[in-house]
Amino acid sequence: MIRMSCICVDAMGGDERPEVVLAGIEAALAESDDLSVLVVGDEDVVVPFCAHHERTRALVSTEVIAMDEHPTNAVRSKRDSSIVRGLAAVRTGEADGFFSAGSTGAIFAAASLGVGRTKGVKRACIATAVPGIMGRSTVFLDMGANADVRPDMMVQFAHMGRAYARTVLGVGDPTVALLSNGAEETKGSQAALAEHEALAAASGDAGWFVGNCEGTDLLAGRFDVIVTDGFSGNIALKSVEGCAKFIVSQLREIAASSPRYATGAWLLKPGLKGLVSKLSGDQYGGAMLLGLKAPVLIGHGATSPEAVKNGVLAAQRACAAKLVERLAAEVQAEP
Amino acid sequence: MIRMSCICVDAMGGDERPEVVLAGIEAALAESDDLSVLVVGDEDVVVPFCAHHERTRALVSTEVIAMDEHPTNAVRSKRDSSIVRGLAAVRTGEADGFFSAGSTGAIFAAASLGVGRTKGVKRACIATAVPGIMGRSTVFLDMGANADVRPDMMVQFAHMGRAYARTVLGVGDPTVALLSNGAEETKGSQAALAEHEALAAASGDAGWFVGNCEGTDLLAGRFDVIVTDGFSGNIALKSVEGCAKFIVSQLREIAASSPRYATGAWLLKPGLKGLVSKLSGDQYGGAMLLGLKAPVLIGHGATSPEAVKNGVLAAQRACAAKLVERLAAEVQAEP
Numbered sequence: 077m078i079r080m081s082c083i084c085v086d087a088m089g090g091d092e093r094p095e096v097v098l099a100g101i102e103a104a105l106a107e108s109d110d111l112s113v114l115v116v117g118d119e120d121v122v123v124p125f126c127a128h129h130e131r132t133r134a135l136v137s138t139e140v141i142a143m144d145e146h147p148t149n150a151v152r153s154k155r156d157s158s159i160v161r162g163l164a165a166v167r168t169g170e171a172d173g174f175f176s177a178g179s180t181g182a183i184f185a186a187a188s189l190g191v192g193r194t195k196g197v198k199r200a201c202i203a204t205a206v207p208g209i210m211g212r213s214t215v216f217l218d219m220g221a222n223a224d225v226r227p228d229m230m231v232q233f234a235h236m237g238r239a240y241a242r243t244v245l246g247v248g249d250p251t252v253a254l255l256s257n258g259a260e261e262t263k264g265s266q267a268a269l270a271e272h273e274a275l276a277a278a279s280g281d282a283g284w285f286v287g288n289c290e291g292t293d294l295l296a297g298r299f300d301v302i303v304t305d306g307f308s309g310n311i312a313l314k315s316v317e318g319c320a321k322f323i324v325s326q327l328r329e330i331a332a333s334s335p336r337y338a339t340g341a342w343l344l345k346p347g348l349k350g351l352v353s354k355l356s357g358d359q360y361g362g363a364m365l366l367g368l369k370a371p372v373l374i375g376h377g378a379t380s381p382e383a384v385k386n387g388v389l390a391a392q393r394a395c396a397a398k399l400v401e402r403l404a405a406e407v408q409a410e411p
Numbered sequence: 412m413i414r415m416s417c418i419c420v421d422a423m424g425g426d427e428r429p430e431v432v433l434a435g436i437e438a439a440l441a442e443s444d445d446l447s448v449l450v451v452g453d454e455d456v457v458v459p460f461c462a463h464h465e466r467t468r469a470l471v472s473t474e475v476i477a478m479d480e481h482p483t484n485a486v487r488s489k490r491d492s493s494i495v496r497g498l499a500a501v502r503t504g505e506a507d508g509f510f511s512a513g514s515t516g517a518i519f520a521a522a523s524l525g526v527g528r529t530k531g532v533k534r535a536c537i538a539t540a541v542p543g544i545m546g547r548s549t550v551f552l553d554m555g556a557n558a559d560v561r562p563d564m565m566v567q568f569a570h571m572g573r574a575y576a577r578t579v580l581g582v583g584d585p586t587v588a589l590l591s592n593g594a595e596e597t598k599g600s601q602a603a604l605a606e607h608e609a610l611a612a613a614s615g616d617a618g619w620f621v622g623n624c625e626g627t628d629l630l631a632g633r634f635d636v637i638v639t640d641g642f643s644g645n646i647a648l649k650s651v652e653g654c655a656k657f658i659v660s661q662l663r664e665i666a667a668s669s670p671r672y673a674t675g676a677w678l679l680k681p682g683l684k685g686l687v688s689k690l691s692g693d694q695y696g697g698a699m700l701l702g703l704k705a706p707v708l709i710g711h712g713a714t715s716p717e718a719v720k721n722g723v724l725a726a727q728r729a730c731a732a733k734l735v736e737r738l739a740a741e742v743q744a745e746p
Contacts, residue, residue: 146595209660220592223600257555257645260481265558265642291649295657307600308646310592311639314626315647319654322630323686325544330682340678347665347672351658 087117089178100384147181208297361390424513435719482516543632
């Protein structure tokens with residue numbers, strides 16, 4: 077029998093109005109009978125919603141952390157914000173996991189303080205599953221939580237990434253590659269060369285570490301896990317995002333330049349929507365904080381009911397698959 | 412009166428057959444009367460071509476450095492390769508600049524040894540002009556020559572990038588941003604924070620340094636110059652390349668999935684070709700080595716006659732615009 081999981085969902089998170097988040101919660105509840113939701117946010121948003129939906133409970137908060145606030149300052153000063161209150165509910169066991177489409181920095185800061193790290197984990201980090209050519213996805217971390225990473229931390233990132241790939245991608249023995257400025261093992265900054273050495277030593281005969289990879293491999297589906305520090309990881313993902321935006325802007329210009337192209341773009345348009353949603357990471361529910369005592373998921377800021385639904389269900393699946401326990405076992409097995 | 416520039420062109424460079432490079436040289440000669448070309452490569456390739464083309468001269472070499480050879484080893488062992496011989500001709504003054512679509516690593520190694528650095532330049536680096544939204548381009552460096560960069564070197568990269576932006580983009584007082592994992596000045600690795608401080612100090616009241624930028628800014632056309640170390644720079648550009656490939660593969664899949672989408676893709680196809688060439692950097696003739704005593708340009712490996720023509724003409728323009736002298740003045744003005 078599958079135990080029901082309770083996911084706390086931040087109704088105030090994201091660039092959209094709370095109605096989008098609420099529609100996503102409704103869709104998630106309709107899709108899964110094993111889900112209950114603790115909805116945190118302004119009283120006039122969460123109380124009426126929960127009064128009309130089974131398997132929901134309202135948690136009233138009075139403050140909201142905006143997308144552009146300084147993360148740690150906001151978390152410290154807004155103790156009654158939906159993010160801080162929601163993560164406190166996870167700490168006390170009122171909820172098993174958390175989902176918000178709010179500020180990544182604020183959620184990371186509040187979760188590190190509020191939920192706490194798994195025993196043995198040196199640094200929590202942020203992972204996401206990116207799509208790849210031929211339908212094969214890759215778990216990518218760290219997305220930006222740790223700008224500087226020691227080699228022993230990078231080894232832990234690899235273990236955490238493997239645990240996540242097993243759970244979300246269903247891969248039995250995930251391969252791990254290190255992002256660098258060339259595939260050859262002699263390529264890399266001084267930091268990357270030291271990380272390469274530590275990963276090779278940790279992998280040893282098990283052979284899950286397959287060496288360096290390049291930025292072109294990020295969306296190529298060649299590796300199950302790609303690890304890097306949060307500085308390069310953020311730059312890589314933001315460069316992909318910028319490229320996608322550039323291509324969309326160019327397609328608009330091309331479409332506007334002639335009736336032939338306008339017709340072509342109009343015919344293709346419905347197909348392109350799925351592509352944008354794939355690249356935004358909504359498919360797997362957004363980004364997952366790894367190394368914490370409970371699953372915490374962050375949705376894309378410019379969200380949709382579908383993206384919220386996927387995020388809430390991904391948090392529920394992480395609970396059901398015991399991701400936190402698996403990750404702890406993987407990290408603690410390391411000498 | 413404009414002095415004629417002689418550009419040495421490597422007929423053997425690139426993934427394509429020499430015919431593609433020769434067609435590019437022919438097109439460049441047709442477009443510019445002030446250009447002469449020293450064509451370096453196998454005897455049976457360069458001699459017949461030069462016999463039938465005015466303003467060309469053949470330089471016979473017997474070896475070729477392949478795209479996948481170890482750069483410094485290949486440069487050391489293949490002394491009679493088209494790359495090494497061509498760059499030697501630049502050193503002796505037989506040619507004013509060099510263009511090859513061959514291995515970036517080999518050309519960088521051979522040029523650093525053969526042509527030599529401009530006085531005062533601590534490290535040569537590789538720059539490219541990337542396209543941006545609204546038609547505004549950005550000079551991006553270092554693309555991968557220097558994995559680790561000291562703050563004082565990054566300041567020189569900024570000066571070199573500004574000299575290049577003046578020459579190729581025609582911007583009077585170019586702005587410079589530092590690539591980081593967030594736009595706020597508190598964001599960055601320890602190395603990036605130190606680089607930020609050094610750039611702010613060097614810019615001072617002149618105000619050309621405008622702070623951090625993110626990967627999303629790479630193709631946004633918001634800044635004239637974006638500087639970073641060769642590790643992050645390579646990752647950013649390769650991530651953009653991987654994203655473009657992914658989108659192309661997805662467009663193919665979408666087009667194959669229904670007659671409607673197939674028709675749309677067929678109508679759009681001619682328009683998309685220009686987009687691919689924009690993203691490949693062919694528009695500005697490829698990547699330029701900065702900090703050397705002569706202009707050295709590297710074309711994209713998967714090249715076309717059009718890309719070769721642009722590269723040769725870009726090298727000629729760099730000679731005519733006295734890029735090397737301007738760059739030296741900019742770097743040497745620094746205390």
